[in-house]
Amino acid sequence: MCLALYIGTDQPLATSLWNEAQPQFYLAELVSKDEPVRQHFSKPYVYYAGSHLQCSCGFFHNCMVHTDDPEMMRQYEESQKSARTLVSTLEQVLEHSDTIEVFLTWEGNQALAPLQHLTLIPSDLLSPLQPYSDDTDPEVKLAISAISEQDFIILRKGKEGS
Numbered sequence: 001m002c003l004a005l006y007i008g009t010d011q012p013l014a015t016s017l018w019n020e021a022q023p024q025f026y027l028a029e030l031v032s033k034d035e036p037v038r039q040h041f042s043k044p045y046v047y048y049a050g051s052h053l054q055c056s057c058g059f060f061h062n063c064m065v066h067t068d069d070p071e072m073m074r075q076y077e078e079s080q081k082s083a084r085t086l087v088s089t090l091e092q093v094l095e096h097s098d099t100i101e102v103f104l105t106w107e108g109n110q111a112l113a114p115l116q117h118l119t120l121i122p123s124d125l126l127s128p129l130q131p132y133s134d135d136t137d138p139e140v141k142l143a144i145s146a147i148s149e150q151d152f153i154i155l156r157k158g159k160e161g162s
Contacts, residue, residue: 002055008043008101023052025085036111051082061143068139090122102153114152
């Protein structure tokens with residue numbers, strides 16, 4: 001099962017299709033399976049945001065990362081590249097709007113109510129590496145996102161989330 005990230009805005013945004021030859025961040029119009037998600041948004045324009053993996057799973061890297069493992073670091077960097085592009089897009093939208101609405105859910109759960117409401121800034125969507133603990137191998141890090149499934153987020157301009 002995959003995560004699905006939806007973005008609600010006050011103005012229309014440019015959309016694109018996922019490109020298997022050049023997998024990267026994209027925004028798409030909603031398709032019929034996505035339509036139940038509209039009920040959660042007050043914004044008139046709602047989009048599906050996809051990552052380099054095609055689904056929205058690629059934006060979030062919530063796991064342990066052994067930084068001396070090249071494959072783990074490559075996967076982490078790919079997810080952060082998708083997430084940074086998402087964040088940059090959201091920051092650009094916020095130049096012309098006070099807020100953006102975001103809903104993260106599992107595919108198939110679009111109609112389910114959010115479990116948590118958060119107010120954040122776009123950069124809070126990143127999954128920065130943090131030490132696993134003070135008494136473990138310094139090469140072992142945790143990548144942690146501030147959001148999880150069934151979260152509804154209001155994104156605002158600013159330097160700090162709340």
